Amino acid sequence: MIEVRDLSHVFQTPRGAFQALAEVSLAIPRGDFVAIIGRSGAGKSTFLRTLNGLLTPSRGQVLVHGTDITRLPKRELQKYRRRVGFIFQQFNLVPRLSVLDNVLHGRLGYLPTWRGLLGLYTDHDYQIARREIARVDLASKETARVDTLSGGQQQRVAIARAMAQEPELILADEPAANLDPVLSEEVMRILKGFNETLGVTVVVNIHTLELARKYARRIVAFRRGRVVFDGAPEALGEDLVDEIYERKETWA
Numbered sequence: 234m235i236e237v238r239d240l241s242h243v244f245q246t247p248r249g250a251f252q253a254l255a256e257v258s259l260a261i262p263r264g265d266f267v268a269i270i271g272r273s274g275a276g277k278s279t280f281l282r283t284l285n286g287l288l289t290p291s292r293g294q295v296l297v298h299g300t301d302i303t304r305l306p307k308r309e310l311q312k313y314r315r316r317v318g319f320i321f322q323q324f325n326l327v328p329r330l331s332v333l334d335n336v337l338h339g340r341l342g343y344l345p346t347w348r349g350l351l352g353l354y355t356d357h358d359y360q361i362a363r364r365e366i367a368r369v370d371l372a373s374k375e376t377a378r379v380d381t382l383s384g385g386q387q388q389r390v391a392i393a394r395a396m397a398q399e400p401e402l403i404l405a406d407e408p409a410a411n412l413d414p415v416l417s418e419e420v421m422r423i424l425k426g427f428n429e430t431l432g433v434t435v436v437v438n439i440h441t442l443e444l445a446r447k448y449a450r451r452i453v454a455f456r457r458g459r460v461v462f463d464g465a466p467e468a469l470g471e472d473l474v475d476e477i478y479e480r481k482e483t484w485a
């Protein structure tokens with residue numbers, strides 16, 4: 234269970250202070266599937282980054298099982314991040330390494346640093362990595378270099394790497410932004426599958442409203458750093474969509 238309380242973040246820029254998040258409060262129960270929507274610059278990535286401690290907010294708390302992760306000592310934060318898979322728009326894989334080596338990286342948080350540096354994974358780590366590669370249907374590509382794969386396949390490798398962490402929570406920041414519509418659906422379907430069959434909590438930033446509506450159990454919409462909608466996809470009406478995306482001049 235994640236409870237976000239009164240979260241605000243101000244970036245200091247050469248042009249002055251910029252408020253990227255303003256008084257965000259919400260709870261994400263275990264097993265939820267949340268799509269975060271909003272215009273470019275609405276604060277979606279900033280929000281996601283506070284959920285895994287990549288960014289320390291100016292104010293507020295992110296309570297995970299009751300512990301505020303925004304103020305954790307580094308070592309404790311690393312321990313927390315072990316169970317949080319992060320999927321990026323740009324995949325963030327090591328291109329010259331194989332699928333298996335990339336997915337094994339998901340196990341690094343469980344190894345002492347020296348073992349990780351030497352790539353001394355255990356048999357258990359290999360078993361988990363292979364299991365996750367099979368789950369995203371890439372068993373036949375295990376030894377292929379990642380830079381020989383298509384974009385959709387690379388994103389599946391990134392998902393397998395996140396799943397190899399045996400995460401409680403998956404955060405995905407525009408995971409489908411670089412993919413065509415068919416592959417975008419595939420990514421959402423895979424995430425939904427893990428959510429439903431394994432109970433992994435998923436929070437995904439997504440530009441495509443249709444995908445959010447189709448796959449998420451819950452939509453949270455940001456506008457200029459504030460939550461302006463939090464509810465079931467069916468409850469999101471067209472007027473509100475116009476407000477979220479600032480389609481009407483009256484909202485400017």
Ligand SMILES: Nc1ncnc2c1ncn2[C@@H]1O[C@H](COP(=O)(O)OP(=O)(O)OP(=O)(O)O)[C@@H](O)[C@H]1O
Pocket residue numbers: 244245246251253271272273274275276277278279280
């Ligand atoms: N490190 C930073 N320094 C200054 N301003 C920043 C920084 N990171 C983000 N911002 C600003 O904060 C606002 C929110 O950014 P954020 O990346 O969270 O938006 P977003 O909703 O994820 O947008 P997109 O959909 O384009 O990724 C933007 O105006 C952005 O320019």
